[in-house]
Amino acid sequence: MTSQAADGPEPVTASRRSKLTPEREQQFFDAVLDQIRECGYESVTMEGVALSTRCSKSTLYRQWKTKPQFVVAALRSRRRSRLAGIDTGSLAGDLREAARAAARWSITDTKLLQALGHAVTQDQELARALREALVEPEIAALRDILRRGVERGEIPADHPALDYIPAQMFGVVRARPVVDGTYADENYLVCFVEAAVLPALGLTQERPRPPSAG
Numbered sequence: 184m185t186s187q188a189a190d191g192p193e194p195v196t197a198s199r200r201s202k203l204t205p206e207r208e209q210q211f212f213d214a215v216l217d218q219i220r221e222c223g224y225e226s227v228t229m230e231g232v233a234l235s236t237r238c239s240k241s242t243l244y245r246q247w248k249t250k251p252q253f254v255v256a257a258l259r260s261r262r263r264s265r266l267a268g269i270d271t272g273s274l275a276g277d278l279r280e281a282a283r284a285a286a287r288w289s290i291t292d293t294k295l296l297q298a299l300g301h302a303v304t305q306d307q308e309l310a311r312a313l314r315e316a317l318v319e320p321e322i323a324a325l326r327d328i329l330r331r332g333v334e335r336g337e338i339p340a341d342h343p344a345l346d347y348i349p350a351q352m353f354g355v356v357r358a359r360p361v362v363d364g365t366y367a368d369e370n371y372l373v374c375f376v377e378a379a380v381l382p383a384l385g386l387t388q389e390r391p392r393p394p395s396a397g
Contacts, residue, residue, distance in 0.1 A: 321349075
């Protein structure tokens with residue numbers, strides 16, 4: 184990586200990684216991901232992360248020998264689904280709730296994906312870590328939501344739209360900044376579920392009733 188050449192490791196005498204608390208390690212991970220979002224991957228340096236976290240650059244190099252290794256570790260520290268645990272009792276309700284949950288992290292995750300766009304084409308390990316952190320957990324959670332809908336008898340197991348719903352839900356979050364120049368917020372994503380996802384599954388839309396005059 185070009186930025187790595189300008190930000191080479193300091194000589195270190197420790198032969199093994201220093202012991203960090205999980206909290207301190209997460210501070211380093213948060214700092215490097217924040218800087219990637221704000222500055223872009225190529226502009227981030229180990230020195231810059233060291234300054235922002237008030238540590239020596241050699242501390243970072245003892246833990247992670249290169250910037251790519253550091254970023255991969257930071258991404259994998261986030262390998263969990265924010266959609267896990269959604270269970271409203273109905274498929275339509277689960278998909279609406281998934282849309283609301285996606286809105287809460289759509290900006291930060293989309294910025295990170297955009298900032299890593301070129302770098303992941305040059306580094307397979309980085310691309311794999313990005314997919315493991317930001318893509319696979321959410322896709323797996325959406326498939327679980329759909330599977331439960333099938334098990335409850337809300338949609339048939341051979342419904343042709345089932346295979347495409349995760350791509351729809353995930354894709355609209357990433358595509359809206361490109362198409363409309365703004366991020367997908369809660370209202371946009373819930374309306375998307377109502378207008379595109381539920382009809383594709385053959386589910387009845389539950390439109391809110393207008394308030395009564397009385």
